[in-house]
Amino acid sequence: MVEAIKSVREKTKSTVDMRVGVHTGGVLAGVLGQKQWQFDVYSKAVELANKMESSGLPGRVHISNATLRFLNGEFEVSDGDGETREEALRLANIKTYFIDRVKKPVSMGFWRGRTRF
Numbered sequence: 001m002v003e004a005i006k007s008v009r010e011k012t013k014s015t016v017d018m019r020v021g022v023h024t025g026g027v028l029a030g031v032l033g034q035k036q037w038q039f040d041v042y043s044k045a046v047e048l049a050n051k052m053e054s055s056g057l058p059g060r061v062h063i064s065n066a067t068l069r070f071l072n073g074e075f076e077v078s079d080g081d082g083e084t085r086e087e088a089l090r091l092a093n094i095k096t097y098f099i100d101r102v103k104k105p106v107s108m109g110f111w112r113g114r115t116r117f
Contacts, residue, residue: 002059017059021052023094024066048092055086057098065095076101 005018025045032038048064056062062080063071080096083089089096 002061006059019053019056019058020061021049021054021056021063022061022067023049023052023064024070048088048094051086051088052082052096055082055089055096056080061099063097063099064089065097068097074102074104075099076103 001018001020005016008014009016023045025043025048027041027043027045029039029041032040052062052064062082063077068077076099077097078100080098082096083094
């Protein structure tokens, strides 16, 4: 996503940018409404992911320590310092990181036979 936005920015000479926040945890999902349905997800983990995004930096993927544990060393990371920019992360005692580089790119064959989200 970050690379795609960078490409758009370069090709269009615009100032468009994005921040990405990822936190790992439980989530609740539901369908709201009777005539026009809306799908929504919510939980403390969703709120914290939102705080990860808002306290991140443009052009960076900001992850929590919970997410880092699932990445199996496939990414090089640096200190995200999000807990100093976002009180909710500090109060939840969440350490944050920025993804700097992919160490082991995933081949497209990885997805064969798997459900993609």
